[in-house]
Amino acid sequence: MEQFIHDLIGNDLLATIVWCVLPLVFILGYAIVAILAEMKSASWFQDRLGPMRTGPWGIFQPFADVLKLLMKEDIVPARADKILFNLAPVIVFVGAYAAFAVLPFASEYVGADLNLGLFYLIAVSSFGVLGIIMGGWASNNKYSLLGAMRSAAQIVSYEVPSATALLIVAMMVGSLNLQDIITAQSGGFWNWFILGGPKSDVVLASGAVIHADIGNFVFLPLLLATFVIYYLSALAETNRTPFDIPEGESELVGGYHTEYSGMKFGMFFMAEYANMFLVSAVAAVVFFGGWQSPWGITLGEALDIPVLTLLEGVFWTAAKGFFFVFVMMWLRWTLPRLRVDQLMYMCWKVLIPASFALALVVGFIVVIR
């Protein structure tokens, strides 16, 4: 894929820039779709029609919303810390965008095929919270500050179970490379980690072999629980309902982005949507086979057309990602918001002990088998 872009453009520097901006194009396109999906699903869950007037069936509503954000006055509070206030939305978005660098979209399309892929992902996704704290503090508003504090406490806490859940799978693969994790799940949906991982020996790109047999079904309940832990923590890390207390509008106006308007608010918004897709795509990569099709073979491979294989890979990554994004929206309009103490109880007394116990049991079985 990277080679293809280089050949297409010719100029090395320009090709690299295009290569780096590709995920941004994807995020922008996805955000437009996701905003409409959120509005439409919200209205269906509440037995409404949703936006119907902007274009047929309201499909131009997200464009109108983005246009509105672009044209709104950009207000910086008089007593705000100007530099930090302006920097905060950028940092939040950078945290989300940096993670896209290692996300494999297809077998031939991954920004950087890092050996530490999963680890890097965990590291940079913890970065966005700095932007949230900066924004909340620099606004010089008590609601913003409270929202930022809650967000920091929440994200730092929920990072522990989510990272542990991801490491459980990394333990089974024996590699932190995301492509290796996907390769380990090749051959059909019954080999996905959500269903216990590979059922026959797998050879990774590095030449290492994962020894596996039908007995891997013992992992099924364990990995199912791991996935639930990961998904709940991911939900909390992206500040989505039922864990959206940092921006609980009934108590905190708007939380850390109370004072933001115009496109800076838009950046926060986009970062949230990018993060939603990111954690969903990571769930897809780690537990649901990433770019693998559910039946293990692709049309492109069967017909020997590399471009079709690539497109199919991107399709499956996006489809699985979008599905979990949709589940997030579904939960948002179904469940009420948690209280702060319930949130912390959930993390420290339920998810963290459970994830540690799962890591111990899975590690033990992996070693003795």
Place this chain on the structure above:
Amino acid sequence: MSGTLVLFTFLAIVAVASALLMVTRLNPITSAMYLILNFISLAGLYLTLKAQFIAVIQIMVYAGAIMVLVLFVIMLLNLEDEDALYEHIPWTKYIMFVLGAAFIVEMIIITGLAGAPVVPAMSPEAATIGTVEYIGKALYSSYLLPFEMTSILLLSAMIGAIVLAKKRFP
């Protein structure tokens, strides 16, 4: 100039500048932000040394978790008059100059003795030392005892924090 040298120069300048700014800023939050910048540039420096694991850990633990904690504490404490916290001893200023001068002289002597800086070519094995696999193997074989002792130390620190935070004992 090779690419690595350009990277090193850039990252080193950012690291030193952010460290200086961090010490000299009056606002603790601004200082903390420069500290984060410093940590990130250090992570970049580790990467140029092929220590990927340390680089990622540097971002995850220091720039991520620890700095969030530091910012949290700064915001919660909301220091109004920091001067009251300092103990003003008149002659500290002079000691500072003496120590600083001593440090510079030391640096000059060390670099003078070593001669012109020679950067040895990186051996092929050096690249493997920074990987997760290598560090994991080393931690769980040759350094098992120190590793376990560190874990126990951290555990006891954690229990200690909980005990201190609890006001009354049952």
